[in-house]
Amino acid sequence: MNRINELFQSKNKNILSVYFTAGYPEAETTVEIIKELEANGADMIEIGIPFSDPLADGPVIQQSSQQALAQGMSLKKLLSELTSIRQNVKIPLLLMGYFNVILHFGVENFCKALEKIGIDGVIIPDLPLEVYENSYAKLFQKHGIIPVFLITPGTDETRIRKTETLSKGFIYMVSSASTTGTKSGFDHSSIDYFKRIAGMSLKVPVLTGFGISNKSTFEQASQYSSGAIVGSAFIKALDKPGSLSERIQGFMRQLRN
Amino acid sequence: MDYQVNNNGYYGKFGGAFVPEMLYPNVKHLEANYLKIMQSASFKNEFTELLKHYVGRPSPLYFSNRLSERYQLNVYLKREDLNHTGSHKINNTIGQILMARHLGKKRIIAETGAGQHGVATATVCAREGLECIVFMGATDVARQQPNVEKMEMLGATVIPVQSGNKTLKDATNEAIRDWINHPDETHYIIGSVVGPHPYPDMVARFQSVISAEMKTQLREQTGSPLPDTIIACVGGGSNAAGAFYHYLNEPKVRLIAVEADGKGLETGQTAATIAAGSVGIIHGSMTLLMQTNDGQIIEPYSLSAGLDYPGIGPLHAHLYDAKRVEFLRATDNEALEAAFELTRFEGIIPALESAHALAALKKGTFKPNETVVINLSGRGDKDMEAYRNFMKSQKDKNLLLHKPISNPNAEVYTRGFSFPNNSQPLDLSPMGGLFVP
Numbered sequence: 001m002n003r004i005n006e007l008f009q010s011k012n013k014n015i016l017s018v019y020f021t022a023g024y025p026e027a028e029t030t031v032e033i034i035k036e037l038e039a040n041g042a043d044m045i046e047i048g049i050p051f052s053d054p055l056a057d058g059p060v061i062q063q064s065s066q067q068a069l070a071q072g073m074s075l076k077k078l079l080s081e082l083t084s085i086r087q088n089v090k091i092p093l094l095l096m097g098y099f100n101v102i103l104h105f106g107v108e109n110f111c112k113a114l115e116k117i118g119i120d121g122v123i124i125p126d127l128p129l130e131v132y133e134n135s136y137a138k139l140f141q142k143h144g145i146i147p148v149f150l151i152t153p154g155t156d157e158t159r160i161r162k163t164e165t166l167s168k169g170f171i172y173m174v175s176s177a178s179t180t181g182t183k184s185g186f187d188h189s190s191i192d193y194f195k196r197i198a199g200m201s202l203k204v205p206v207l208t209g210f211g212i213s214n215k216s217t218f219e220q221a222s223q224y225s226s227g228a229i230v231g232s233a234f235i236k237a238l239d240k241p242g243s244l245s246e247r248i249q250g251f252m253r254q255l256r257n
Numbered sequence: 258m259d260y261q262v263n264n265n266g267y268y269g270k271f272g273g274a275f276v277p278e279m280l281y282p283n284v285k286h287l288e289a290n291y292l293k294i295m296q297s298a299s300f301k302n303e304f305t306e307l308l309k310h311y312v313g314r315p316s317p318l319y320f321s322n323r324l325s326e327r328y329q330l331n332v333y334l335k336r337e338d339l340n341h342t343g344s345h346k347i348n349n350t351i352g353q354i355l356m357a358r359h360l361g362k363k364r365i366i367a368e369t370g371a372g373q374h375g376v377a378t379a380t381v382c383a384r385e386g387l388e389c390i391v392f393m394g395a396t397d398v399a400r401q402q403p404n405v406e407k408m409e410m411l412g413a414t415v416i417p418v419q420s421g422n423k424t425l426k427d428a429t430n431e432a433i434r435d436w437i438n439h440p441d442e443t444h445y446i447i448g449s450v451v452g453p454h455p456y457p458d459m460v461a462r463f464q465s466v467i468s469a470e471m472k473t474q475l476r477e478q479t480g481s482p483l484p485d486t487i488i489a490c491v492g493g494g495s496n497a498a499g500a501f502y503h504y505l506n507e508p509k510v511r512l513i514a515v516e517a518d519g520k521g522l523e524t525g526q527t528a529a530t531i532a533a534g535s536v537g538i539i540h541g542s543m544t545l546l547m548q549t550n551d552g553q554i555i556e557p558y559s560l561s562a563g564l565d566y567p568g569i570g571p572l573h574a575h576l577y578d579a580k581r582v583e584f585l586r587a588t589d590n591e592a593l594e595a596a597f598e599l600t601r602f603e604g605i606i607p608a609l610e611s612a613h614a615l616a617a618l619k620k621g622t623f624k625p626n627e628t629v630v631i632n633l634s635g636r637g638d639k640d641m642e643a644y645r646n647f648m649k650s651q652k653d654k655n656l657l658l659h660k661p662i663s664n665p666n667a668e669v670y671t672r673g674f675s676f677p678n679n680s681q682p683l684d685l686s687p688m689g690g691l692f693v694p
């Protein structure tokens with residue numbers, strides 16, 4: 001069974017998934033960050049493939065992507081660094097990146113490489129549901145890669161149901177109409193939307209993302225879904241003083257305790 | 258051969274709408290409504306009236322005696338430079354501001370490179386009384402200052418974009434991000450035939466007025482609506498799409514698109530997407546674009562801010578793939594030379610973008626005396642700094658460096674257009690002196 005499904009079977013509350021950009025803050029810190037996150041209680045990790053033009057991202061992830069690229073990160077390099085990651089790391093791992101990089105690498109090559117390494121899923125924000133369904137669903141299934149799709153406050157019910165059908169792991173509920181790291185906290189309309197989605201009793205679990213930066217927003221998000229995804233706030237924490245391990249420990253502690 | 262977009266939003270292999278879910282409702286809503294709105298009688302009437310009385314259309318089709326003689330061709334210029342705000346961009350912004358009104362949107366955003374599209378958007382927003390925010394790369398803000406001032410006078414907020422190379426690509430990214438953050442109240446007026454479906458098709462339709470007028474004007478002036486060749490410059494490709502639109506299914510008409518080659522393909526300092534690009538996704542569209550082996554989008558280079566874009570509209574990728582349109586490249590210098598040639602021969606200062614199309618006259622091969630229409634997409638006011646620098650750098654040289662192809666009078670022209678500190682007397686008027694009736 002895919003590790004993502006195992007996770008949601010064993011746990012359905014307060015799941016914490018952490019996003020960071022591969023190759024940031026330093027060229028060779030990617031594997032170390034993954035190990036530290038697991039050691040400090042992350043349930044799942046989303047490893048960002050840096051892209052020159054990240055349309056859905058705010059300044060923090062833009063800047064980390066630019067720096068990672070300048071430091072030589074590439075999809076090829078990332079995959080080679082991850083080759084033996086499964087000797088140590090047991091939690092589900094996903095890659096998150098824009099479609100152009102994957103398309104250029106070759107979607108089939110990408111799926112094969114992920115299967116070989118033991119990457120469990122992918123989030124490709126600019127790959128539309130329809131294109132996935134018509135062109136890539138079979139390929140992803142063949143290699144056991146779980147695609148994760150986004151829903152937003154503007155996604156209508158029919159489309160949410162379609163997303164539910166195509167989702168094999170979890171649904172990524174974007175908390176408000178925004179790019180990443182732009183808003184912090186939730187307003188009334190976000191909470192109403194969380195309730196509306198919770199009321200739909202979807203057959204796949206939901207994680208909340210965007211706007212989660214601390215313990216209170218994490219707990220609030222977890223109230224209406226299986227847990228939450230933290231990205232920009234974690235990347236900011238990586239810039240703080242101290243050893244990498246101290247920074248990650250500090251961040252995870254304030255989030256969970 | 259069908260060159261129209263299909264029901265799924267593709268031109269052959271190119272196009273589509275590769276947008277994050279946050280933009281899906283907006284893009285879908287536009288897609289579901291744009292044709293219905295554009296084809297309604299009230300929209301059509303208002304669009305046509307505004308093009309006529311506000312923009313000043315039809316734009317003239319002008320026979321250039323001097324270029325015709327020099328190149329042994331019949332050269333016509335489609336004078337989009339004479340439009341209100343100085344380029345073809347206003348054809349699209351007039352259409353899109355009416356579209357925004359029909360969609361009930363109150364806040365307008367746009368990206369701009371040269372500033373022409375930004376000015377054209379700020380203009381229609383002023384007229385419509387709508388809030389206008391224009392994203393412009395910080396590099397372009399510096400090199401197109403007069404247009405920044407115009408936008409501000411028109412009441413628009415110009416936001417200098419600091420990400421990436423700080424040019425058109427980055428301005429477009431930032432506009433898209435703004436749209437993600439303000440989806441309900443905002444309409445994004447894209448400035449070219451780029452972006453997710455239905456933008457390329459919608460913008461091409463608004464710009465198609467160029468070729469519709471060309472047909473009528475050519476019939477009046479030459480007896481046939483069909484020229485032998487049409488030439489246009491391509492950044493994203495909107496003026497070319499407009500100039501080609503009604504001729505796509507006329508296989509006898511040769512269509513030539515000219516890309517900006519910056520310092521030359523071999524230097525890597527280029528914006529010639531067809532020559533240097535490969536298939537990929539940029540700004541929500543599957544098309545040809547300049548990218549690294551890792552699929553990272555490359556920062557293009559062209560002296561011309563309006564052509565400094567690493568992608569090309571999906572329609573053009575398809576027209577290239579289907580071998581319907583020939584693509585040429587012109588370097589910065591070739592464009593500058595062509596700009597001076599037009600200026601000194603016809604008294605028309607073209608936009609640096611349009612000068613790339615003019616440069617095709619010396620780069621392409623033509624049959625003697627064929628009829629060539631060049632789409633003069635804009636005027637050169639905004640490019641005076643580049644032109645001044647070129648004049649300075651050419652101080653001791655003849656400004657008309659290139660040789661015409663087969664003009665026996667070449668020597669006369671060359672001498673006639675030499676620079677003041679040359680020994681030859683200066684004669685800049687088209688007819689060799691004041692014309693007194």
Ligand SMILES: Cc1ncc(COP(=O)(O)O)c(C=O)c1O
Nearest residue numbers: 373449492493494495496563635
């Ligand atoms: C005068 C002029 N021509 C051409 C262009 C290039 O755009 P497109 O290829 O969409 O016509 C621009 C863009 O700013 C422009 O200002």
